[in-house]
Amino acid sequence: MKFLGFFILVILLVLLANPWLPYWGVMILLGVLSFWKNSSSSISFFAAGLGMGIAWIGVGLFISISTGSDLADNMAEIFGVGSGIAMLVLTGVLGFLLGSFSGLSGSLLRKLIQRERKDIYRGPVSY
Numbered sequence: 484m485k486f487l488g489f490f491i492l493v494i495l496l497v498l499l500a501n502p503w504l505p506y507w508g509v510m511i512l513l514g515v516l517s518f519w520k521n522s523s524s525s526i527s528f529f530a531a532g533l534g535m536g537i538a539w540i541g542v543g544l545f546i547s548i549s550t551g552s553d554l555a556d557n558m559a560e561i562f563g564v565g566s567g568i569a570m571l572v573l574t575g576v577l578g579f580l581l582g583s584f585s586g587l588s589g590s591l592l593r594k595l596i597q598r599e600r601k602d603i604y605r606g607p608v609s610y
Contacts, residue, residue, distance in 0.1 A: 490530040490534050491534075493533075493538075496512055497513075497534060498541075500512055510581055510585035513582055513585040514585045514586065514589035514592070516531075516586075516589065517531060517587070517593075518589040518590070518593045522590065524587055524594075526590075528587040531582040531583055532580070532582045532584075533583075536576065536577075537575065539575055539577070539578035555571055556570075558570050
């Protein structure tokens with residue numbers, strides 16, 4: 484349930500912030516969201532990565548289908564990928580990588596600055 488909630492928050496954040504912010508601004512916001520949610524590193528990595536990758540693929544498909552544009556095919560031709568579908572898949576992979584590492588960075592930053600309690604008995608002391 485924690486994964487699904489974080490995943491949905493990431494998709495909403497990417498869809499709402501991406502039209503006005505560059506990709507690195509969205510990455511910072513994903514790191515802040517991951518810091519704030521205080522989820523585990525693996526949940527932050529996969530939920531943020533899948534959320535950003537799926538959101539980027541969804542936006543690309545929406546633009547291609549709604550406008551009838553062949554921009555993905557033209558970009559694939561420029562990059563030498565082959566087809567527009569392959570270009571959308573590469574966009575999703577890039578979104579996954581950017582999102583996953585920004586989510587992981589926020590989670591690890593939280594763990595780095597979190598204070599460890601020193602007043603807890605941790606077992607017998609050997610001298």
